[in-house]
Amino acid sequence: MSQAARDQRIGDIILDLQNISLAFGGVKALTDISFDVREHEIRAIIGPNGAGKSSMLNVINGVYTPQHGEITLAGNKFTKMNSRRAAEMGIARTFQNLALFKGMSVLDNIMTGRNLRMTSGILAQAFRLGSAEREEIAHREFVENLIDFLEIQAYRKTPVGRLPYGLQKRVDLGRALAMEPRILLLDEPMAGMNIEEKQDMSRFILDVNEEYGTTIVLIEHDMGVVMDVSDRVVVLDYGKKIGDGMPDEVRQNPEVIRAYLGASH
Numbered sequence: 001m002s003q004a005a006r007d008q009r010i011g012d013i014i015l016d017l018q019n020i021s022l023a024f025g026g027v028k029a030l031t032d033i034s035f036d037v038r039e040h041e042i043r044a045i046i047g048p049n050g051a052g053k054s055s056m057l058n059v060i061n062g063v064y065t066p067q068h069g070e071i072t073l074a075g076n077k078f079t080k081m082n083s084r085r086a087a088e089m090g091i092a093r094t095f096q097n098l099a100l101f102k103g104m105s106v107l108d109n110i111m112t113g114r115n116l117r118m119t120s121g122i123l124a125q126a127f128r129l130g131s132a133e134r135e136e137i138a139h140r141e142f143v144e145n146l147i148d149f150l151e152i153q154a155y156r157k158t159p160v161g162r163l164p165y166g167l168q169k170r171v172d173l174g175r176a177l178a179m180e181p182r183i184l185l186l187d188e189p190m191a192g193m194n195i196e197e198k199q200d201m202s203r204f205i206l207d208v209n210e211e212y213g214t215t216i217v218l219i220e221h222d223m224g225v226v227m228d229v230s231d232r233v234v235v236l237d238y239g240k241k242i243g244d245g246m247p248d249e250v251r252q253n254p255e256v257i258r259a260y261l262g263a264s265h
């Protein structure tokens, strides 16, 4: 899809963060951060080590409650977002240090993401009563399609722990996608990957956004890898926002260049 076609797809603001500040004791992890995310957009949050990226992600998914600020998600205002409510409102995430069940198959791992969407109770499922059975079949089909989409058919029955790292990351992506999220948070999706794996992951991020229309917020340390996939980029440094805009604008922002050049921290 061309950038012009992508720009056309991008909709209204779905997530709006206003004046977010978060401190751990005396450590200011985030200071007065505001930015928004538009529907169908790929929005990156980048910054050197300790910039506050993980903290920001954890504010969005309700793991951390900021001392100040407001979050508006799909028109609903929150000063406190908890992780359960975030999940119910369609926020799913992947993890930098994979949260997969290593001994379980690819298929079963992705099904765990789907479980949250199952409505029939355990008892009905145990007895395979009519609607539960139909529901199970529909979920299975969704997951099988996802597996095809992610090109991991050959490993459906393989225990995840036996797969190379890049493929495990793809399974983790599948697990999050199985929730059919409205907003998908990716925690350093390319960290620890070789160049080929990074290229594959970039392609899948773009494909997910295009095929499923999923809004994506990703955090990443490495500026290079996200510039090609992101519509807009927020740059954090020492907990402050120092840049926000299209990748080209951000790349040329002197403050951003300075932060990255001096990025020994």
Ligand SMILES: Nc1ncnc2c1ncn2[C@@H]1O[C@H](COP(=O)(O)OP(=O)(O)OP(=O)(O)O)[C@@H](O)[C@H]1O
Pocket: 024, 027, 028, 029, 047, 048, 049, 050, 051, 052, 053, 054, 055, 056, 221
């Ligand atoms: N749970 C916590 N308790 C105390 N301090 C924390 C906690 N989490 C983060 N911090 C501090 O907040 C600041 C921001 O950290 P954060 O992990 O959000 O940055 P980051 O940009 O994700 O860094 P990295 O790229 O290294 O993962 C750092 O100074 C960090 O030490």
